[in-house]
Amino acid sequence: MLPGGCAHGHGPSTAQALSEQRAGPPYNWLSTLGDTLSHPVLLAANERAALVEIIKYPHPTLRHKSKPIKRVDAELRRLIAEMFDLMYAADGIGLAGNQVDLPLRIFVVNAQGREDEEAEERVFINPVLERPKGSDEAEEGCLSLPALYAPVKRPKSVVCTSYNIKGEQVTEELDGLLARVVQHETDHLDGVLFIDRLSETAKVEVRDALASFKSTFDGLRDRGEIPGDGQIADRLASLEEKYC
Ligand SMILES: [Zn+2]
Numbered sequence: 001m002l003p004g005g006c007a008h009g010h011g012p013s014t015a016q017a018l019s020e021q022r023a024g025p026p027y028n029w030l031s032t033l034g035d036t037l038s039h040p041v042l043l044a045a046n047e048r049a050a051l052v053e054i055i056k057y058p059h060p061t062l063r064h065k066s067k068p069i070k071r072v073d074a075e076l077r078r079l080i081a082e083m084f085d086l087m088y089a090a091d092g093i094g095l096a097g098n099q100v101d102l103p104l105r106i107f108v109v110n111a112q113g114r115e116d117e118e119a120e121e122r123v124f125i126n127p128v129l130e131r132p133k134g135s136d137e138a139e140e141g142c143l144s145l146p147a148l149y150a151p152v153k154r155p156k157s158v159v160c161t162s163y164n165i166k167g168e169q170v171t172e173e174l175d176g177l178l179a180r181v182v183q184h185e186t187d188h189l190d191g192v193l194f195i196d197r198l199s200e201t202a203k204v205e206v207r208d209a210l211a212s213f214k215s216t217f218d219g220l221r222d223r224g225e226i227p228g229d230g231q232i233a234d235r236l237a238s239l240e241e242k243y244c
Pocket residue numbers: 001002003004141142143144184188
């Protein structure tokens with residue numbers, strides 16, 4: 001859902017990372033031609049095998065800085081379709097690659113949060129945010145930190161350049177809810193969570209909730225339900241090799 005993270009306060013490292021992204025090589029959109037999966041939402045539900053699930057804080061992939069992608073193939077389109085399904089099932093309005101254990105600069109948004117509002121479905125690939133303006137505080141939550149909400153201050157509007165699912169470059173000035181969602185999701189791609197952007201007071205208020213997430217995570221790991229850090233890193237590296 002809405003992640004948080006003010007583009008201010010993130011300092012020069014973000015700006016630098018973003019400009020590196022933009023200087024990236026051109027993309028090879030394998031998906032645009034001769035591909036029956038022309039748009040992920042056109043896939044019938046029964047064609048979608050469960051490939052990914054939403055990971056929860058403090059899963060290490062949530063702290064991974066993802067790389068721009070260079071290709072979109074049928075498998076990635078299936079993953080994107082599944083991200084929409086998972087987002088709707090969890091009542092979210094945005095979901096980033098990192099949140100489904102993918103090290104790829106991609107996220108999906110439907111600011112209406114409703115599956116029947118397909119026209120509102122957006123896929124953002126390799127997003128670059130610039131020209132933040134104004135400041136606005138609003139409550140955010142995150143599908144990787146379920147049921148935790150806290151106020152986050154962010155620029156009110158931002159200019160976003162990204163690629164859509166057809167491989168077309170889109171530059172747009174975003175404001176309101178969409179600006180907030182896009183900033184929250186872009187943060188995810190940098191390994192930043194909305195809890196990193198809270199005021200000192202709010203950080204104290206969420207401390208117990210975070211400890212509880214951590215103990216749940218540790219329990220799952222002890223039972224072997226979540227792989228070790230090394231195994232997670234190897235998987236991310238092989239996905240990067242394939243798509244980045
Ligand atoms: Zn989030």
